[in-house]
Amino acid sequence: MSHPLSETNQGPDARPTTLGGLRATGHQHRSVKAELRDNLLARLRAGEDAFPGMVGFDETVLPELEAALLAGHDLVLLGERGQGKTRLMRTLGGLLDEWSPVVEGCEIGDDPHSPSCTRCRRLAAELGDDLPITWRHRSERYTEKLATPDTSVGDLVGDVDPVKVAQGRTLGDPETVHYGLVPRSNRGIFGLNELPDLAERIQVALFNVLEERDIQIRGYSLRLPLDLLLVATANPEDYTNRGRIITPLKDRFGAEIRTHYPTEVSDEVALIAQEAQLVADVPEHLLEVVARFTRGLRESSAVDQRSGVSARFAIAAAEGISGSALRRAARANEAYAVARVCDVPTVVPTLLGKVEFEMGEEGRERDVLAHLLRLAIAETYRSRLAGLDLTGFTDLFAEGAVVETGELVPGSELLAQVGPVSGLSKVLDRLGHADDASPGQVAAAIEFVLEGLHLTRRIDKDSVAGRTVYGA
Numbered sequence: 001m002s003h004p005l006s007e008t009n010q011g012p013d014a015r016p017t018t019l020g021g022l023r024a025t026g027h028q029h030r031s032v033k034a035e036l037r038d039n040l041l042a043r044l045r046a047g048e049d050a051f052p053g054m055v056g057f058d059e060t061v062l063p064e065l066e067a068a069l070l071a072g073h074d075l076v077l078l079g080e081r082g083q084g085k086t087r088l089m090r091t092l093g094g095l096l097d098e099w100s101p102v103v104e105g106c107e108i109g110d111d112p113h114s115p116s117c118t119r120c121r122r123l124a125a126e127l128g129d130d131l132p133i134t135w136r137h138r139s140e141r142y143t144e145k146l147a148t149p150d151t152s153v154g155d156l157v158g159d160v161d162p163v164k165v166a167q168g169r170t171l172g173d174p175e176t177v178h179y180g181l182v183p184r185s186n187r188g189i190f191g192l193n194e195l196p197d198l199a200e201r202i203q204v205a206l207f208n209v210l211e212e213r214d215i216q217i218r219g220y221s222l223r224l225p226l227d228l229l230l231v232a233t234a235n236p237e238d239y240t241n242r243g244r245i246i247t248p249l250k251d252r253f254g255a256e257i258r259t260h261y262p263t264e265v266s267d268e269v270a271l272i273a274q275e276a277q278l279v280a281d282v283p284e285h286l287l288e289v290v291a292r293f294t295r296g297l298r299e300s301s302a303v304d305q306r307s308g309v310s311a312r313f314a315i316a317a318a319e320g321i322s323g324s325a326l327r328r329a330a331r332a333n334e335a336y337a338v339a340r341v342c343d344v345p346t347v348v349p350t351l352l353g354k355v356e357f358e359m360g361e362e363g364r365e366r367d368v369l370a371h372l373l374r375l376a377i378a379e380t381y382r383s384r385l386a387g388l389d390l391t392g393f394t395d396l397f398a399e400g401a402v403v404e405t406g407e408l409v410p411g412s413e414l415l416a417q418v419g420p421v422s423g424l425s426k427v428l429d430r431l432g433h434a435d436d437a438s439p440g441q442v443a444a445a446i447e448f449v450l451e452g453l454h455l456t457r458r459i460d461k462d463s464v465a466g467r468t469v470y471g472a
Contacts, residue, residue: 020129073254082310338440381452
């Protein structure tokens, strides 16, 4: 259960400012892991989303994560790049109490009920119930560090502070210690990104944190009990040649949870729609093309699957498509920018750096992407428009008509070339624009049908210098 004052909307100014006042409210000490457990249980019982913004993990990753948190385990999130490991790690801070009391001025956020650092224990002995306290928001109790090869023990755990020594304290005085990020995360969550990049001798410094829950700094006889949840992320060791998690450290984590890319096309589309910052209207059928394109890359033998194809690839593709549509709207003086199929190939060259190909594919990278993109458009066409009578479109070309389009051809020009077409209303209905389609969305639907008919070999197409002619 949440404790008094922990989840109210009162700001810290309305809360007790001394230990005695805190005790009078009935507030009791809880460890961070007990706090997380209680708040997670409350959300589960209320049917609330404990990890907002996570897509595609409901039946796989999240049940394992919930079990690990309820068990009080430190954990490693293991998975390829772009699977949402950091995003998931950051959501854990939302399970902490909104406000929590700490000893005023304490570098490591000591709990007023049971202070652990030398300074706070001395103040508690001197002041008793008059010990001053302040309140920290949950956002201040999550600390994140990107592990890099140059990270030192001092960065993580701490070191002697020469300034404090110069002020007259002796080297044997524990108050000469400058605390690192881990002790400063006391009473909170410490997230360590890319753990294998941490030098092995530095990983050893985390042994005590995970097992004995304390830290050791240089030659000090300093035992500082820590109360925190340690969460790390890592890529699979068979891919990262930069380093590995040493076996004794892996053994000290309570849980290792594997993440994954979305398993359903609908989840991939939802993820793109949630994360992409679109500067133009990108119809959902084009988001589905991007999703299928990304999934095709993840299944292709031409791509190094050990590195994975990040969700950032799909997000960047959708954003690039919207940028192409906005460029056309500006150049053609269109009032409203709507993306079309012709915008999709324009972003392929900008995405090459996000994919690692197998050694034998050198020189063929663009061809591989172009082929998989055609497959993605054809699959989306069949998924969206299967079973529709499209003879109205094919008859148009049987009579000798040609339709010219391209990345700089405005939608109004495309609509004028096609004119009224039998079956267009049903196409718009399938694409989610039954009653309110704008001219730009109608043009996008028509071009999608034309490209689908070409890919299924029902009409011809010729492409030259940024222009595409259907029926040529």
